[in-house]
Amino acid sequence: MRILDFLLRTRGRQRLDWTDYLSYGYLLLGLFTLFAPVVWLIMSSFKTEAALAQFPPSFLPYAQSTVTVTGFDKPLPLFEVTLEDGRRQTLAQVNRVGIMATMVDPQSPDERLRVNIAQRKPVESVAFAWSNYTDLFQKFTFGTYLWNSVFITVVATLLTLLINSMAAFGLSKYRFSGQRGVLLLILSTLMIPPTIILVPMFLVINEIGLLNSLWGVILPAIATPTGVFLLRQYMLTIPDELLEAARMDHASEWRIYWRIVLPLSAPALAVLAIFSVMWRWNDFLLPLIVLSRNEQFTLQLALNAFQGELNTQWHYLLAMTVITLLPVTIVFAFLQRHITTGIAGAGVK
Amino acid sequence: MGIDSLFRAVQRRLGLQRMGWLFVTPNLLVFSVFCFLPIAINVIYATSGGVNLMPLQRPFTGLENFQILFECQNYADLSTCRKDVFWRAIWNTLTFSVLQVGLMVLFALITALVLNRKIVGRGFWRGVFFYPVLLSPVVVALIWKWLLQRQGVLNAGLVGLGWEPVEWLTQSGTAFFWTIFVSIWAHMGFYTLILLAGLQAIPRDLYEAAALDRAKPWRVLTRITLPLLMPNLIVVLVLAAIRAVQIFDEVFVLTGGGPGSATTFIVQFIYQTGFAEQIHLYGLAAAASLALAFCLMLLTLVQLRISRAGQNESRGE
Numbered sequence: 001m002r003i004l005d006f007l008l009r010t011r012g013r014q015r016l017d018w019t020d021y022l023s024y025g026y027l028l029l030g031l032f033t034l035f036a037p038v039v040w041l042i043m044s045s046f047k048t049e050a051a052l053a054q055f056p057p058s059f060l061p062y063a064q065s066t067v068t069v070t071g072f073d074k075p076l077p078l079f080e081v082t083l084e085d086g087r088r089q090t091l092a093q094v095n096r097v098g099i100m101a102t103m104v105d106p107q108s109p110d111e112r113l114r115v116n117i118a119q120r121k122p123v124e125s126v127a128f129a130w131s132n133y134t135d136l137f138q139k140f141t142f143g144t145y146l147w148n149s150v151f152i153t154v155v156a157t158l159l160t161l162l163i164n165s166m167a168a169f170g171l172s173k174y175r176f177s178g179q180r181g182v183l184l185l186i187l188s189t190l191m192i193p194p195t196i197i198l199v200p201m202f203l204v205i206n207e208i209g210l211l212n213s214l215w216g217v218i219l220p221a222i223a224t225p226t227g228v229f230l231l232r233q234y235m236l237t238i239p240d241e242l243l244e245a246a247r248m249d250h251a252s253e254w255r256i257y258w259r260i261v262l263p264l265s266a267p268a269l270a271v272l273a274i275f276s277v278m279w280r281w282n283d284f285l286l287p288l289i290v291l292s293r294n295e296q297f298t299l300q301l302a303l304n305a306f307q308g309e310l311n312t313q314w315h316y317l318l319a320m321t322v323i324t325l326l327p328v329t330i331v332f333a334f335l336q337r338h339i340t341t342g343i344a345g346a347g348v349k
Numbered sequence: 350m351g352i353d354s355l356f357r358a359v360q361r362r363l364g365l366q367r368m369g370w371l372f373v374t375p376n377l378l379v380f381s382v383f384c385f386l387p388i389a390i391n392v393i394y395a396t397s398g399g400v401n402l403m404p405l406q407r408p409f410t411g412l413e414n415f416q417i418l419f420e421c422q423n424y425a426d427l428s429t430c431r432k433d434v435f436w437r438a439i440w441n442t443l444t445f446s447v448l449q450v451g452l453m454v455l456f457a458l459i460t461a462l463v464l465n466r467k468i469v470g471r472g473f474w475r476g477v478f479f480y481p482v483l484l485s486p487v488v489v490a491l492i493w494k495w496l497l498q499r500q501g502v503l504n505a506g507l508v509g510l511g512w513e514p515v516e517w518l519t520q521s522g523t524a525f526f527w528t529i530f531v532s533i534w535a536h537m538g539f540y541t542l543i544l545l546a547g548l549q550a551i552p553r554d555l556y557e558a559a560a561l562d563r564a565k566p567w568r569v570l571t572r573i574t575l576p577l578l579m580p581n582l583i584v585v586l587v588l589a590a591i592r593a594v595q596i597f598d599e600v601f602v603l604t605g606g607g608p609g610s611a612t613t614f615i616v617q618f619i620y621q622t623g624f625a626e627q628i629h630l631y632g633l634a635a636a637a638s639l640a641l642a643f644c645l646m647l648l649t650l651v652q653l654r655i656s657r658a659g660q661n662e663s664r665g666e
Contacts, residue, residue, distance in 0.1 A: 023463045030460065031477050034534070037492045040502055044495065056505035163375040170372030174365070182373055189384050191649045195595045195616050196638040199623045199631045200390035203402055204382060223379035253368045254356040282485030284598045285616075289624055300487045304602055307491060314495070321491045328483045336476040339483075340542055 038325070045318035046128040052314050063127035067092050069109045079103065079120035081113075090123060091115070132319040142320065144295055145302040149281060152217055152298060157276040159222040161269055167223075168231035168265075169257050173243060183232075190225045194286055202289050216290040217298075221280065227272050234268035235261060274331070274339060281328065299324045394635030400628055407632070414636035435637060437610045438618040445529060445614060446593040453533045454540060454586055461544035462574075475545070479538035486598030489535045494518070494603055497527060518604050521611035528600050528612050535599065536592065540585045547581030548574070580655070587652040594644055615641055 040059075044052065047061040066075035069092055076092035081103060083089060091103035091113065101120065103113045136142040171183055194201065201220065202211075210216030238261060246256045262269070284300050291301060303324060306317050332339065360368055390404050395414055397407035421430035430436045460478055464471060481489065496503055497517040504514035517523045551574065559569050575582075597616035600606065606613035606621075613621075615637065623634030 020466075023466055023468065026459070026463050027468070027474050027477075030474075034477060034481055037496055037534075041492050041495060053500070055500045056508060057500070057502055163379065166372040167376035170369040174367070174369030174372075176367045176369045179369060182377065186376065186380065189380055191646060192384060192388065192642070193595060193645070195597065195619070196642040196645065197384070197387040197391055198619060198638060199394055199635045200387035200404075201383065202624070203390060203404070204387055206402065208382075219379065220383035223376045223383070228376065252353040252356045253360060253365075253371075254352050257372065278483055282483075282487075284486055285620075289620075300485055303487045303491060307494065307602065308605075317491065318495065321488055325484055325488045328485070329480075332476070332480060332483050336479075337472060340472075340475050340479055 041318060042322055045132060045315075045322045046130070047315065048127075048129045048132075049313075049315045051129075052318075060126050061128055062124040063129065064122045065125050065127075067106050069104060069106050071109050076104070076106075078123040080123055081115050081120045083119075091120075093120075129315070132315045133323070136316060136319055136323070140316070141295065142302070145297050145299050146323070148214060148296060149299040152214055152283075152287075153277055153280040155214075156218045156221055156280045157273055159218065160224060160227055160276045161273060163222055164224060164227035164272065165231050165262060165265065165269065166257065167228045168235050169261055171228070172232045172235040173238075173240070173261070186223075186225050186228050188225075189223075194220075198285070198289065201286070205290055210290070212291060212293050212296055214291075214296060217283065217287050220286065221283070224276075226275070230272055231265060231268050234265055238264050270338070274335060277331070278328065391635050391638065394631050395639050396632075398632050400630065402629075402631065410632070414632045415640075417633060418636055418640070432633075434610050434613065435618055438613050438615045441525075441611070441613060442594055442596070442615045445525075445596060446590055449529045449532055449593050449596075450586060450589045452529070453537050454582070454589060456533065457537050457540040457544055457585070458582070460537070460541045461548055464541070464545050465548040475542070478541050481535050482538040484535065486535070487602050489531060490599045490602035493527065493531045493534075519608050521608055524604050524608060524612050528596075528604060531603060532593075532596060532599055536589075540589060543585050543588075544578065544581055547578050551577045583655050584652065587648055587655070591645060591648050591652075594641065594648075 043059060043061060044057070048063050050064075051058075051062055065078045067078050068075045072094070076094060078090060078092055079101075081089055081091045089105070092106050094102040094104050094112070096102070096117065099117050101115050101117050103115050103120070105111060105113070167186065171179060205211055205216045205220065208216075210219065242260055242264075243256055246260055251259070282300065283298070284304070287298050287301050288304070291297060294305075297305065299320070303317070303320055306312070306320065356368070356371070359371055363370070393404040393407070396409060396411060397404070398410040398413060399407050401407050418432050418435050420432075421427070421436070423429045427433050427436045427440065464474055464478075468474060484492075495501060498504075499514060499516060501517075503517070508514055515523065517527055555573050555577075556569065559573060564572075595616055596614050597620070600612050600614060601617055601620075604612045606617050619634045619637050619641070622630050622637065
């Protein structure tokens with residue numbers, strides 16, 4: 001009962017009372033639950049393979065410090081060594097055979113010490129393993145996946161904007177017999193999600209010859225009932241007088257669409273563009289059945305294939321995941337208000 | 350310009366008003382090829398057998414695929430069914446949908462009610478709760494897979510408290526719980542937004558009148574807020590249900606449907622039957638998707654019914 005009490009009060013008070021504290025407590029809990037996993041992912045993606053294997057894990061990425069000692073071409077790992085007489089000293093390790101390690105004092109590189117490995121502890125410092133990211137581009141065909149995702153997203157979004165705005169224009173600025181039927185037909189596809197026509201979709205794409213082609217993912221997705229509906233509702237508010245005036249000037253119907261109606265529909269087009277980018281960038285099931293060859297994988301498919309391997313290389317997988325969520329996060333950071341109000345519709349003013 | 354003269358030529362033949370057809374055509378073409386045609390082919394698949402991909406070369410088998418799917422010796426014991434995985438997938442999908450939709454809409458409602466209070470930085474908080482909605486299902490699944498693995502941070506917390514680490518994703522009970530939790534985590538923000546919009550559309554003077562009458566907050570909620578929010582609430586419930594029965598991507602990456610078939614849902618059954626297993630049983634997969642389509646149609650009809658009823662009332666948009 002008491003908990004419910006606080007949920008009801010929509011009218012604020014002069015000073016904070018306990019219901020306000022509860023509200024902010026709830027919001028902070030939400031902030032933690034929703035963002036801590038993402039922050040943890042990002043921090044983990046900067047850890048070396050060795051640091052990832054540590055349990056319990058640390059929040060910050062640590063790596064063993066190294067030092068360059070004169071006389072050795074590679075940097076040597078640093079250890080804190082407890083000597084026989086109980087003194088502690090920081091030494092660099094030259095090599096290790098069995099349980100004995102050969103160490104050297106960085107200050108006097110000529111003198112070698114033999115130390116039992118039980119007596120040394122690695123010196124660690126915070127270090128971001130950027131190599132997880134750079135390796136992706138050098139060792140893997142990650143650039144290809146990224147390019148495939150970008151290509152699909154950009155091309156599909158442009159085509160989505162074009163053909164859906166054309167349909168919306170045709171349905172809002174002309175009167176022809178069968179118009180209502182066409183609108184209903186398009187809207188009825190809202191009820192047919194891709195999940196239930198998966199098998200025949202595969203056949204159709206195969207027959208057209210688009211299997212294992214990026215176009216096989218682009219074309220089926222470009223006509224969207226949501227897009228037509230959204231744009232039509234917007235175009236209905238554009239006064240017909242503008243079109244009539246252009247017709248007086250002998251503009252062709254295409255020119256009217258391209259030069260007058262399309263620019264005026266920019267706000268609605270922007271909303272659809274944001275949606276389309278999100279949909280295509282995050283798409284999974286259709287690419288999963290259409291694209292089966294490694295060189296055509298999108299980021300999502302590559303992530304899925306990567307995580308399914310027997311020995312998952314988490315240090316690369318995490319970096320790849322971060323890169324995949326980055327564009328969406330950046331878009332959201334800048335367009336947060338547009339996206340949330342766009343979705344909530346006319347209700348939120 | 351070529352395109353201008355093309356449009357003029359067409360206009361001379363069609364007349365001005367019928368130019369609408371020209372603009373609608375590309376869209377209809379795409380829909381025909383990638384939506385209406387597949388629906389028709391789906392029916393052919395569902396009523397034919399064999400492993401041939403070409404619809405016309407498949408032997409007609411009538412309702413046999415449906416029989417295979419639904420036949421059980423004893424309907425009280427799912428392991429006696431011919432396709433026990435199908436039944437398990439249906440059962441899983443039902444339990445998942447009820448729990449996920451119920452809990453998610455409850456939390457979305459609480460969140461919307463909190464956000465509707467006088468909160469400092471409401472836009473920021475709204476964004477916080479919405480952010481995971483934008484993440485791809487694969488990314489969502491990988492984030493949680495990383496947290497929940499044996500060496501993950503959640504187990505580190507448990508060990509820190511002196512408990513034993515748990516294999517979250519390889520035990521059926523916990524794996525099922527986490528599929529529900531993760532999908533609520535990922536989708537709740539969307540429904541919160543819709544409910545918040547509904548709350549903000551409730552006229553302020555109703556609350557002022559209630560305050561004058563010194564109405565108890567509980568009564569304000571049950572007599573003003575909830576009844577006026579009901580149309581939005583039902584739309585949200587139906588939308589969430591339509592999405593929930595189609596759950597696939599996140600779970601496929603998070604658990605792969607396992608352990609066993611503990612988190613196998615209906616879309617994954619379709620995917621596995623039609624594509625992933627050695628013999629591609631397109632007919633069976635198509636029959637299962639028709640069953641799913643039937644459920645979705647029922648849900649959509651409910652939604653249309655309600656939104657029409659809502660529009661007939663005065664506070665439609």
